[in-house]
Amino acid sequence: MTITEYFELLISDYTLRTITLGTAVLGAICGMLGSFAVLRKESLLGDAISHAALPGIAIAFLITGAKDTNVLLLGALVSGLVGTFWIRGMTTKTHLKSDTALGLVLSLFFGFGMLLLTFIQKQPNANQAGLDKYLFGQAATLVEKDVLLMAIVTGICLFVLLLFWKEFKILLFDSEYAKTLGFNTKFIDVLITFFIVLAIVLGLQTVGVVLMSAMLLAPAAAARQWTNKLSVMVFLAAIFGAFSGVFGTAISASQNNLSTGPVIVLVATVFVVFSFVFSPGRGILFKAIRRSKNRSDLKLQKTLQFMFGISKTHENIEHPHSIRILNNFQGFTKKSLKEMEDKEWITLDKQEWAMTEKGFIQAQNLYTQQAPYD
Structure with a gap:
């Protein structure tokens, strides 16, 4: 049957x-x-x-x-x-x-x-x-x-x-x-x-x-x-x-x-x-997806903070910088740069990058959030 x-x-x-x-x-x-x-x-x-x-x-x-x-x-x-x-x-x-x-x-x-x-x-x-x-x-x-x-x-x-x-x-x-x-x-x-x-x-x-x-x-x-x-x-x-x-x-x-x-x-x-x-x-699959997304977001934020440290030394935050400057930074990947460009945090022009006003504000907010722990 x-x-x-x-x-x-x-x-x-x-x-x-x-x-x-x-x-x-x-x-x-x-x-x-x-x-x-x-x-x-x-x-x-x-x-x-x-x-x-x-x-x-x-x-x-x-x-x-x-x-x-x-x-x-x-x-x-x-x-x-x-x-x-x-x-x-x-x-x-x-x-x-x-x-x-x-x-x-x-x-x-x-x-x-x-x-x-x-x-x-x-x-x-x-x-x-x-x-x-x-x-x-x-x-x-x-x-x-x-x-x-x-x-x-x-x-x-x-x-x-x-x-x-x-x-x-x-x-x-x-x-x-x-x-x-x-x-x-x-x-x-x-x-x-x-x-x-x-x-x-x-x-x-x-x-x-x-x-x-x-x-x-x-x-x-x-x-x-x-x-x-x-x-x-x-x-x-x-x-x-x-x-x-x-x-x-x-x-x-x-x-x-x-x-x-x-x-x-x-x-x-x-x-x-x-x-x-x-x-x-609580599922294992969705936990793994969330962990992967959190790692990706953290990598973007670390890269943005590093760029912020470079950009704020110039009066013009849109001053172009060579991508080679990021070579020794562990959070930097071409994929992360592309994602940051999609979020309108930076602009890319061949082998140079520049921070946008939106990216600069986002980076400042990250520093503000970290301030109580400094």
Whole structure:
């Protein structure tokens, strides 16, 4: 099946429609909440939470003995929240740095989860088969009720974001100022963290424990390159996440033996790479263009200043001078002379140059601007 055929079947085929809607909604909510994780410099928190959710899935299965998705995700939510508050506790109550706490919780919970999964696999109960799908995700198992749950959670998340937008924004950029205004910063912090954990837990079935942090952070990292405004960043991250889900699902469905979760993450990575290279403000390409232009402008200004020093020794600034006078000056090139002539700073007559009134004023302004540093 080609990608074109996939989109033609999208409306009529129940399975394709369900998976596509599910991955799109998941990408949107991960993009929105990932923006807050990126701006709070808690990018590794998503990785730690997703791994911390694994033992919750295993324990929920051991208690109930059934693979009910809602029950397993509830166990993952509880386990993820416990891991999150362990990280918070270690960073606030001890001298450990956040990266150390993240590493400890990630390895401890993931190791415990793998131990429980190994134990479950050796049980005679046939229902345990396929429980390891939460490690790498299996989007094909999404059903309509899963998508509905994601949509409800996304709606609640969007409502809370709009309701506490001012508080979230102040806490992100100046938590101390938020305290002086009387905001309950601890409650706001817990609220943001809870929704981040919730988004991660929702994505475990689709993307899996291992790749979930990329799904959370990649759309936000891409959006950050295009704007300095929080609202625009959250919107762009949601768009990038949704498109990553849709196109990743389409590519996976159009090819044989391609897992949906990894393909979605790869598509999100393409958005990140494109943003890093081509975004006007922070993109590598435009930065290189600006640096080249700045170097060119600096060369022209240095040459103009050198000419100014020569011209001001004469009563007539339009007095012609030989171009050979500039031979020992490092900023001088024939190209720079031509550019200065185009700017009407100098006039050229064969092998002689003369400064114009406009060029003389420009050079004086350069000296005036440099005066405070002299």
